[in-house]
Amino acid sequence: MDSGPERHEAFLKLFTASDAALRAYVRVLVPTRDDAAEIMQEISLVLWRKFDEYQGHEDFRRWAFGVARFQVLAWRRDKARDRLVLSESAVESIAQQMTEDAAQLELQRSALETCIGKLQEEQRSLLRAAYAPGVKLDWLSKETGKTVQSLYKNLQRIRARLLDCVRRNAGAGDLR
Structure with missing residues (x-):
């Protein structure tokens, strides 16, 4: 992986391209927008810290969703006494489904933009x-x-x- 400005630029391009989908993914897994915003801050930090581990040939969004899933689970453990938190199995199930649906949703979003342009x-x-x-x-x-x-x-x-x-x-x- 490049160091310095090239590394930072590569990360920012990948992260900003995936940000909306990642936010939607996290928002489905937690009860409030504030919780999602808090978790997204942690996710962005973890993604940046672990960016050297990212293999350029793999799908960044899928990799980021994996990191997000672990951050949500960590948040869930911290909030385990709160009645509004989903069970770990529910989070795992939703996270798996969201990961599978992400590519199709992005394809649909892109198609919608094209169709609106027509x-x-x-x-x-x-x-x-x-x-x-x-x-x-x-x-x-x-x-x-x-x-x-x-x-x-x-x-x-x-x-x-x-x-x-x-x-x-x-x-x-x-x-x-």
């Missing part, structure tokens, strides 16, 4: 507006001059088109 600009704008934080369709209706029912139908058609596109591009026939 939409007409007007459709993309409607999606951005409708799913912006705090936006309500009645407000959007007034802003666009379209009825709420018309917006619902347009969004429904766009979502159906995106779902079909993602299924075709990600081989995700089991999406609901």
Whole structure:
């Protein structure tokens, strides 16, 4: 492994590419966002400290999930008296399933980005507006001059088109 700036840059590229999936993984395994944030800090430190052990030919995300699983289990041991903590077997089961699903989820995320890019600009704008934080369709209706029912139908058609596109591009026939 490189030393100095090259090593740091390589780690940051791999870590930032996996950060969202890793956070989602941890969040499923612990009861609160604060717990997940605390554990993520530890995970990032452990990943950096153990980065020399990472074999470049293996999947970084899978390796990071393994480290995360152990950090969650360590956190769980520390919080063992708390009623809100999952059992070790539940954590192991969820962690295993999340690891298996991670590659498919990333493929689906990537396909969704591609499919959104294929939409007409007007459709993309409607999606951005409708799913912006705090936006309500009645407000959007007034802003666009379209009825709420018309917006619902347009969004429904766009979502159906995106779902079909993602299924075709990600081989995700089991999406609901």
